[in-house]
Amino acid sequence: MMKREIVIMLVVILLVGTSCSQIQTRQQRGTAGGALIGAIAGAGLGQAIGRDTAGTLWGAAIGSVVGGIAGHEIAYYMDQQEQQLQAVAAQSQAMTIARTRDVLTATFKSDVMFDFNSSAIKPGGYAELNNVARVLNQYPETAIRIEGHTDASGSEVYNQALSEKRATAVKNALIQRGVHQARIQALGFGESMPISSNPAMNRRVSIVIVPIQG
Numbered sequence: 001m002m003k004r005e006i007v008i009m010l011v012v013i014l015l016v017g018t019s020c021s022q023i024q025t026r027q028q029r030g031t032a033g034g035a036l037i038g039a040i041a042g043a044g045l046g047q048a049i050g051r052d053t054a055g056t057l058w059g060a061a062i063g064s065v066v067g068g069i070a071g072h073e074i075a076y077y078m079d080q081q082e083q084q085l086q087a088v089a090a091q092s093q094a095m096t097i098a099r100t101r102d103v104l105t106a107t108f109k110s111d112v113m114f115d116f117n118s119s120a121i122k123p124g125g126y127a128e129l130n131n132v133a134r135v136l137n138q139y140p141e142t143a144i145r146i147e148g149h150t151d152a153s154g155s156e157v158y159n160q161a162l163s164e165k166r167a168t169a170v171k172n173a174l175i176q177r178g179v180h181q182a183r184i185q186a187l188g189f190g191e192s193m194p195i196s197s198n199p200a201m202n203r204r205v206s207i208v209i210v211p212i213q214g
Helices: 003-026 031-050 053-066 071-090 123-138 156-176
Strands: 095-100 103-109 142-149 184-188 204-211
Touching: 071 095, 071 103, 071 123, 071 204, 103 123, 123 156, 142 156, 156 184, 156 204
Parallel strands: 142 184
Antiparallel strands: 095 103, 103 204, 142 204
């Protein structure tokens, strides 16, 4: 076993142990086994999403806290969540919803969320996040990855930092609205993932919602 894998497993065990001890003081002892299974499943999810050590540890933390969905129930669970998000998007001028298999992505136009060169969320952005947070809180057995993107104006280093700050701002706003912080990972991609020749389309923030299989 490689040294990095050993480190990952040790941290996963620590996360599970902490979660289990907390659960045992509040609930029945048998629930701790569910936390262990959830952490292991979550670690696999994190590796699949992030493809790195940080992603694996994030997934383990999620799994130990929120558990997971039975495999045969995932499609229905995500169908229901998609319907509610589409209803929110229908009332929005800034958000679109896309689905790839059982992964949902809510994408926001950056100019609605942030002023130019700013990572402070605008009032209109908070209104959008209020609605999204209500749906996320109804479907807790999902992992949430917030992705910040910029256009190519300015330096690459500046754009990377700005995208990270914007993703973190959205993460903090969701936490303030009751979404469990262990579910959320914030990442900035700067100018590295353009989707259009139109710079305005490339300035965006996406909330990627992934089911956790128990």
